[in-house]
Amino acid sequence: MDCHGSGNALSPSDGEIILVGNHNVGKSVLFGWLTGTYVTVANYPGTTVEITRGIAKRDSHRTVVDTPGVNSLQPLSDDERVTRDVLLNATPSAVVQVADAKNLRRALLITSQLADLQVPLVLVLNMTDEAHARRIVVDADKLAARLGVRVISTAATKRQGLDALVRALDAPQQIQPLVTFDDEIERALDELQEKLRGVCLRPRGVALNFLNGDPASDEFVQVRVDAKAYVEFCRVREQLQQRAAVPLSTRMQKARAKWIDETLRGVYATDAPSGSPEPFASKLGRWAVHPVWGVPILLLVMFAVYEFVGVFGAGTLVGFIEKTLFGEYINPFATALVTTLIPFQRVRDFLVGPYGVLTVALTYGFAIILPIVFTFFIAFGILEDSGYLPRLAVMAHRLFRAMGLNGKAVLPMVLGLGCDTMATMTTRTLETKKDRILVTLLLALGVPCSAQLGVVLGMLAGMDLAATLVWSGVVAGVLLAVGWLAARVIPGDTSEFVIEIPPLRMPQVSHIFIKTLARLEWYLREVLPLFILGTVMLFALDVTGALAWIQQATQPLIVQWLGLPVEATNAFLVGFLRRDYGAAGFFQMAQDGLLTREQIIVALVTITLFVPCIANFFVMVKERGVKTALAITAFIIPFAFLVGGVLNAVIRWLG
């Protein structure tokens, strides 16, 4: 947290227009309208929270910042923390709070918190068309008078009221504190504010956050004031907290709720619609969480994603890029170029040999994985923006509860089907430590990423249905069993399940395009270097002869226990670097006729459960710490072989 903007490209600069608001209030539509085509999406430093910036269409000197949707600026999540930090540190020319006119109560909570930050504010009452259809009437003038800032009614998707917003942005009024807390809190606030004045931009906001025990604000204050003053700050806070049974933050929230009730009186009126036909999207949204109808809808969505990512992405696109583009043009050309230019065989092998950086790492990264993650990110973006993911969370809730998790873990688990590494990063958004460890473990153990899934399904497609059922049944069974057991072994609390179900909406193409590009950029920057590193390590093992030695040493395990041919060792070895890389090895062996049907099933189950790729391991270390990452890996490797061996024995016994 920094009071004044620094040179970092992501840090707030002066004169920006900052958009804030709840989820699903039409913030991104408004953002799209205010900005042109040039938009950057970047993670807020140290988080996975995305901040979008664009140049204002009507005033090219100003940037517009879109912050993540929040419920409150008294942060309870990463998103809320980031938005709060952006607001605390910026000197914006205007803050635009976008509110859903239908949900004014929830918006006013944020308004009251913005008032404590004393920012120049314009309140946009968006979706007035929908509010009107539901006979909700909001008196914008009366509300403006009560808040002391301009209130603009809009219907952003229909381009209504937007000109008035642009005019209001020229001279926004600074909002003043609206909620008066009880005397005790106010006295403490006054005392702290006095000391913070001149030290930072938003003394009341910082003082409030400090009193709430927010760690970032605590650190912020500690840095800005001298040691003696800091002790005094802490004393004020402790005195306040000790005197009442109810936590300070709850007391403040109650005071805000009271103010909201008073403010809504005479401003917000609803005349409950009766008999008006329910729109189709709303019905569909309801069916999607229905205990019976939700299931076929879920299956249909899964099938559509499979067709798009599995068949189109992993099949058609990969086929064209790998076989035609790389296989016939790029790689032969690169090999010829390297052979003529470089006289040393070792260097040639390093670049274009069987473990070459160009022929293996880059081909792999660009030709096989890129098309798959590209289609996956598009599909995921559509699921995200349409509002289906929270409904999926509701449908999966029971199943996840058996694994000691709840529906909220659906998001990282589904994302894991795209890329386990990225999914492991997003486990940060889970609330309790236990949830984070459990999801990290299950992702590493048995959630195949899109690349691996693509290869595995490609192999299973060539076999009968029974093989597919055995593979998926064993993997799903192992996930459930390990989750169930781990939930009982790992100490700590599971988080409570509360999730908002937004209305189903048609996703915006431009928004999905921007998000997909940002995610692809992340993939190229973070994941591709690891393919190169992995290939270089394999090259080194091969050159030093260590590869042959390892094959020899692990023969009892691979040949006797799993019943696989000795060449399978290679696949497991590269599987240490990438699970899908390992699966690709089996793919090759199966094509060469080296594996029987039973061997393929055993090999696929084992490699699916095998250690995550090296990128995933590094992220596990970063997110969960070395100890947990090593413990998870030390469990998974023998466990994968155990399951594989048992499956082998069972198949043999059954004949």
Added chain:
Amino acid sequence: MWSIKPPAKTNTPPDAKPFTLADLAAGQRAEIACLECPHAASCERLMAYGLVQGQSVLLVQKLPAFVIRIDETELALDEFVARCIHLTQPRA
């Protein structure tokens, strides 16, 4: 504030168990009396969603998870959270 009820079916004292969202039937509506969560943060989150004293809640369904509607907001929650939301008895 007791409405007239038929004699209790069992001999449990009438005030032993509070009336919560989990006791409501799907499709029923009631007013929030108070929130009793184990952690202050849970209460604050629910309040931020608009679950405050006096608000009317509609229970849409109970399976596969509880779905409730408050004004124009729809929330999914599990039974544990539903038990934290105390309601005033709907009049028969």
